Amino acid sequence: MKSITSRDNPLYKELRHLATSSQARRKAERTLLDGVHLCEAYLQHGGVPQLCVVAESCLAHHEVDPLLARCAASGTQTICLPDVLYNALSQVEHGVGLMFIIATPNPALPKSVDQSSVVLDNLQDPGNLGSILRSAAAAGIKNIFCSSGTVFSWSPKVMRSGMGAHFLLNIYENVHLEELLKDVRIPVLATSSHAAETIYQVDLNQPVVWLFGHEGQGVAPELMDLATHNVTIPQRGEIESLNVAASAAICFFEQVRQSL
Structure with a gap:
């Protein structure tokens, strides 16, 4: 020493x-x-x-x-x-x-996305990213695709928030999300407060891609256009929206519930 x-x-x-x-x-x-x-x-x-x-x-x-x-x-x-x-x-x-x-791992992009994955568009807060990684790992999701504008997944703050989830995931940085989503052959779900379909009505007993965006601006319009489903999380309280990490956790574990 x-x-x-x-x-x-x-x-x-x-x-x-x-x-x-x-x-x-x-x-x-x-x-x-x-x-x-x-x-x-x-x-x-x-x-x-x-x-x-x-x-x-x-x-x-x-x-x-x-x-x-x-x-x-x-x-x-x-x-x-x-x-x-x-x-x-x-x-x-x-x-x-x-x-x-x-x-820091730098895995090559998979040739196709055929298993449940998370796509993150310009997510800014390290705590949110770490929480999403932790929830994804707990829900059995393996692949995380991050845009170039998303906070660095391997920063110390994200690592602390992830609590070891990083080591159970394939994390892809600086991904061109529009190109990625154009080639996806499984459902792509984006949350929206304006959607008519709830996450409890859509079939999640299958591989899906979850799409989440910037904390304030949400998912970029060109990426929203590539989603096959816009879904909402029903709320009873008069609050504008849920935190993105909370929304992601609800979505992931509804998918787990439907698969049981």
């Missing part, structure tokens, strides 16, 4: 850049898993980090120790930082000081 104590250390400067810059993470195709839960989930699903970073005060922590041992067994380099340097990297308050640096 290597100890770094200076802010001027080149590796520490590189880590600081990754921790604070989305552009740097995208360019380097690397990201940070911050906290024991995410690191444990990554190892559980077969991932091997490029680098393990631990805060000095957590070296003997009962949750950290076995993860450090697994990193050592896999040949992963571990560096130890004084708490003040570690805290400058971490966005988690009062967390356990463990962090992995991993390569």
Whole structure:
């Protein structure tokens, strides 16, 4: 285990850049898993980090120790930082000081979309994206297609909100959604408060593509035109609309209910 104590250390400067810059993470195709839960989930699903970073005060922590041992067994380099340097990297308050640096997956687009999937058009909020990923994974949906305008799926905030869901999904970034949807041969469903058909009336006991959009503007009109069904979620309260992550969860689990 290597100890770094200076802010001027080149590796520490590189880590600081990754921790604070989305552009740097995208360019380097690397990201940070911050906290024991995410690191444990990554190892559980077969991932091997490029680098393990631990805060000095957590070296003997009962949750950290076995993860450090697994990193050592896999040949992963571990560096130890004084708490003040570690805290400058971490966005988690009062967390356990463990962090992995991993390569962000970049899978090739499938030749066809024939299983239930989620298409996201310009979704902006990291918390919403993470929640949608978590709900999709819990509902057994595997494929997530994100437009170039959607927040980076592998940002630390999205990762924390996803709670390990990323490692159960195929996440495709910077997808030309219009081209993708033109070739889809299964139903494409978009939610709309103006639709006549509810999600409880449409047949969801089959693979479908769920289409969700920007929190304020919704799905782009050219993509809405490619939806085979516009569906609504019935509401009783006088509220304008549901949060997009809540809407997605309701849709996914209505599909689960119909398949049971």
